[in-house]
Amino acid sequence: MSTDVEAVRQRVLASKEITEFQRKVYLELLNVPCGETITYGELARRIGCRSAQAVGQALKRNPFAPDVPCHRVIAADGTLCGFAGQRDGEMIEKKRALLDSEREMKQ
DNA sequence: TGAATAATGGCCT
DNA sequence: AGGCCATTATTCA
Numbered sequence: 699m700s701t702d703v704e705a706v707r708q709r710v711l712a713s714k715e716i717t718e719f720q721r722k723v724y725l726e727l728l729n730v731p732c733g734e735t736i737t738y739g740e741l742a743r744r745i746g747c748r749s750a751q752a753v754g755q756a757l758k759r760n761p762f763a764p765d766v767p768c769h770r771v772i773a774a775d776g777t778l779c780g781f782a783g784q785r786d787g788e789m790i791e792k793k794r795a796l797l798d799s800e801r802e803m804k805q
Numbered sequence: 806t807g808a809a810t811a812a813t814g815g816c817c818t
Numbered sequence: 819a820g821g822c823c824a825t826t827a828t829t830c831a
Contacts, residue, residue, distance in 0.1 A: 719815060738825050742814085749814030750825035756815080758824050773825070780824035 703728050706765045713761070719747070720756040724766050727757075733804030735772045735797065738779075750774075758783055769793040 710716070710724045722745040730736050738750035747753065757768050763782040773779050780786075781793045 717816075742825085747814060749812090749823095751813075751823050752815040752825095754824040755817095755822080756824095759816080760824095768824085771824080774827085778824090783824085785824055 699732075706762060709765070710762060715761060719745070719752065720759065722746075723753055723756045724760070724762060727766055727768065727771065730767065730770050733797075733801040735770050735776075737772055737774050739774060741771060754779070769796055 707725065707728050710721055710728070713721070716724075723741065726741055726744050727736075736744075738753045739748075742748060742750045742753045745753075753771075757763075757766075757771060758780070760766055760768055760783070769778065769781050771779075778790050778794055778797070781789055784790070
């Protein structure tokens with residue numbers, strides 16, 4: 699059922715166009731199971747950072763989008779903030795449906 | 806409930 | 819060195 703998460707992980711590990719911080723963000727994001735969501739602050743805390751903004755910026759600069767499941771990252775109040783460099787648009791609603799689908803698949 | 810502000814950490818120019 | 823950012827919490831009305 700898994701996607702090419704491993705392939706993406708290897709790509710992230712081999713990427714030299716990103717910083718260690720971004721690498722941690724993407725790896726932790728790939729570490730989030732299907733159907734699970736995580737907030738920017740939570741993700742930041744996991745990698746040892748207290749700035750959710752840094753994580754958000756890393757995701758916006760995400761050169762692996764949408765290969766990296768950035769749609770599993772939500773705001774503190776459970777709202778999707780952006781995807782593939784877009785903060786607004788119908789795409790967000792689709793990603794919301796995708797998350798719902800993943801969550802449903804988990805049950 | 807919503808606008809404004811502070812805190813906080815990394816990255817870009 | 820200054821400013822930006824896909825944030826969050828707090829404060830004020």
